Amino acid sequence: MFASPRGRKQMGQLISLKCEKCGYEVNLGVGAGLTFNSLDTVLTLFDKPTQDKIKAAIEQYPRNFWYVSKEIGVCDKCGRISGVAVFKLNQENGQFIVYKAKCPCGAEVDIYDSEEVIEGKTKISCPPCGEPLEVTVNGHWD
Ligand SMILES: [Zn+2]
Numbered sequence: 096m097f098a099s100p101r102g103r104k105q106m107g108q109l110i111s112l113k114c115e116k117c118g119y120e121v122n123l124g125v126g127a128g129l130t131f132n133s134l135d136t137v138l139t140l141f142d143k144p145t146q147d148k149i150k151a152a153i154e155q156y157p158r159n160f161w162y163v164s165k166e167i168g169v170c171d172k173c174g175r176i177s178g179v180a181v182f183k184l185n186q187e188n189g190q191f192i193v194y195k196a197k198c199p200c201g202a203e204v205d206i207y208d209s210e211e212v213i214e215g216k217t218k219i220s221c222p223p224c225g226e227p228l229e230v231t232v233n234g235h236w237d
C-alpha cells in the first residue's frame with residue numbers, strides 16, 4: 096500500500112519550543128519522513144486499537160489519499176508537549192477521517208498543526224507558566 100502525498104514536503108523538521116520567562120524547553124521532530132508513505136512504518140506510531148481503525152479506514156476507502164505526519168501534541172493531563180502522529184484520510188465529501196496517537200502517558204492530546212506553529216500563526220502556551228513559547232527550526236529529519 097503506497098499513498099502519494101501530492102504537494103506535501105517529505106521532510107520532517109526538528110524544532111525546539113522555548114519559554115523565555117521560565118526556561119522551559121522541549122525538542123520535537125514534526126512533519127513527515129521519507130518512510131511515512133509506508134503503511135507498515137506509520138502503523139508502528141499508533142497503539143493497537145488505533146492501528147485497527149486506520150486499517151479499517153483504508154480498507155473502506157482503498158482509492159483515497161491518506162497521509163501521516165507528526166504534529167505537536169499538548170497533553171492536558173501530564174502537561175507534556177510531544178511529537179504526535181496524526182493519520183488523515185481524505186473522503187469524497189472533502190471531509191477527513193482523522194486518528195491521532197496518544198501522549199506517552201496514555202492520555203488524549205490537543206493537536207497543534209506544526210506548520211502553523213513554525214510560521215507563528217499559532218502559539219503554544221508554556222506548560223509550567225503559560226507564556227507563549229518561541230519556536231526555532233534546528234534542522235531536518237527523513
Ligand atoms: Zn514558561
Ligand SMILES: [Zn+2]
Pocket residue numbers: 170171172173174175198199200201202
Ligand atoms: Zn500526557
